[in-house]
Amino acid sequence: MYKLIVTGRIGHAVSQKMGITKDFGNFIANQRHKAGISQSNLASSTNISRSTLAKIEIGETSASLDTAQSLLNFFNQSFTDFDNYLRNQNLESKVYKSLKSKSDQEKILKQIEEL
Amino acid sequence: MQTYKRRKIQSICNDLWDKHSLIPGFSFDDLLNNLKITYKEEEFEDDSISAILITKGMKSIITANASHHINRKRFSIGHELGHLLLGHKKELDIKQKERIFYRNEISAQGIDTDEIEANYFSACLLMPEDKIKSCIDMDISFDENIYNLSKLFQVSQAAMTLRLNNLGYC
Numbered sequence: 355m356y357k358l359i360v361t362g363r364i365g366h367a368v369s370q371k372m373g374i375t376k377d378f379g380n381f382i383a384n385q386r387h388k389a390g391i392s393q394s395n396l397a398s399s400t401n402i403s404r405s406t407l408a409k410i411e412i413g414e415t416s417a418s419l420d421t422a423q424s425l426l427n428f429f430n431q432s433f434t435d436f437d438n439y440l441r442n443q444n445l446e447s448k449v450y451k452s453l454k455s456k457s458d459q460e461k462i463l464k465q466i467e468e469l
Numbered sequence: 470m471q472t473y474k475r476r477k478i479q480s481i482c483n484d485l486w487d488k489h490s491l492i493p494g495f496s497f498d499d500l501l502n503n504l505k506i507t508y509k510e511e512e513f514e515d516d517s518i519s520a521i522l523i524t525k526g527m528k529s530i531i532t533a534n535a536s537h538h539i540n541r542k543r544f545s546i547g548h549e550l551g552h553l554l555l556g557h558k559k560e561l562d563i564k565q566k567e568r569i570f571y572r573n574e575i576s577a578q579g580i581d582t583d584e585i586e587a588n589y590f591s592a593c594l595l596m597p598e599d600k601i602k603s604c605i606d607m608d609i610s611f612d613e614n615i616y617n618l619s620k621l622f623q624v625s626q627a628a629m630t631l632r633l634n635n636l637g638y639c
Contacts, residue, residue, distance in 0.1 A: 441525065441560075448561045455514035462521060465509065465532060469525045 376413030378422065381439050383411040385429040400424040442466060470585055478586065481554055482593040486600075493600060494623035497546050501531065506553070508546070510535035519564040520545035522552055529553055540625045544591050551590025557583045595624050596632045611638070 386396055393411070397404040402421055409415035410425075417425065426432060445466050453459045485491065489500050501508045507530040519541065520533045531549045533542045545564050552559050596618075604621060605614055611633075619629040633639075 438526075445523065445525065445560055452561065452563050453515065453518075457514050458511075458518065461511050461513070462523070462532070465530055466523055466525065469507070469523060469528050469530055 375416050377440055377443065378417060378436065379411045379413040381436055382407075382425050382429075385431065386411075389429065396425075396428065400428055470582070470589060474586065475589065478551075478555070478590050479593050479598070482590065482597060483599075485594065486597060493604070493621045497543065501546075501550075504550075506531060506550070508533075510542075512536055515565075517565045520549050521564070522549035522559060522562040524553065524560050538625075540619075540623060540628070543595060543623055544625070544628055547591030547594045548587045550594070551587035552583065555583075555586055555590060557587070559583070592628070592632050592635075596622050596629065598636055601632065601636065605638070614638075 386393070393407050394404050397407045400407075400421070401424070406415065406421075410417045410421070422433075426436065446463060449459055449462050449466070453462065485500070489503055491500065497508065507528070509530060509532045511532050512535050516534070516536065518534055519537060520531060523530045523532075531546055533545055537545070548564055549562060551557075552562050601618065601622075604618060606617070609617075615626050615629050615633065618633075619626045622629065624632075
């Protein structure tokens with residue numbers, strides 16, 4: 355999955371099918387919320403239009419490799435960090451599916467975070 | 470399970486015993502520490518959970534149900550360690566009571582091989598054949614042997630009975 359991201363435009367038909375575009379959008383939106391900055395601020399800092407950023411965040415459009423790199427750089431993140439995020443997402447969804455008790459889910463999610 | 474797979478599992482377990490100087494009833498703390506596997510215990514709300522294995526990249530954590538008997542915990546840890554060392558591609562494995570029934574149901578059809586192998590691994594690690602053989606006392610009854618050996622190897626009497634049966638002792 356990592357190879358696919360670095361070699362092609364995020365949002366190619368294949369990656370869209372795999373849901374990477376949406377995941378990348380979520381990842382950037384999460385980073386932005388954590389940093390507490392607006393879409394306008396992020397857009398102007400990375401030289402992309404606010405409307406494009408909005409579409410990237412909701413997975414409606416793809417980010418070119420350069421744009422993806424600019425966005426990641428802004429948050430001091432790398433493609434490897436995004437890859438780890440995808441792995442965590444996958445693990446988290448498995449935890450939700452496998453464990454019925456909410457407190458058990460929280461305990462295991464905490465361990466995943468600490469690992 | 471195929472014979473070559475059994476032998477492979479036995480060989481991995483024997484290597485662990487030699488390399489880590491294990492003794493009957495060994496503690497998992499040092500072994501997991503040497504293997505760089507984090508071990509934790511949690512009080513789970515769902516008591517059917519025996520143990521959980523989480524693997525993230527090269528890091529792994531095994532979490533056992535703190536409220537379970539030490540012998541049950543040991544078998545569950547061995548089971549999860551089996552998944553890890555046998556290269557089963559599991560990012561998350563949850564050993565649950567329900568799954569034991571499920572596993573038994575389908576083991577007869579030989580479908581869920583990973584689960585069967587992990588159980589066999591745990592049995593071989595906790596109760597290696599040669600160590601069991603050398604500790605069996607032919608002058609006492611089968612039941613007395615079960616009692617003594619289960620105490621020595623820190624496993625349940627049920628696990629020891631099954632192991633001895635599988636090794637041809639009745």
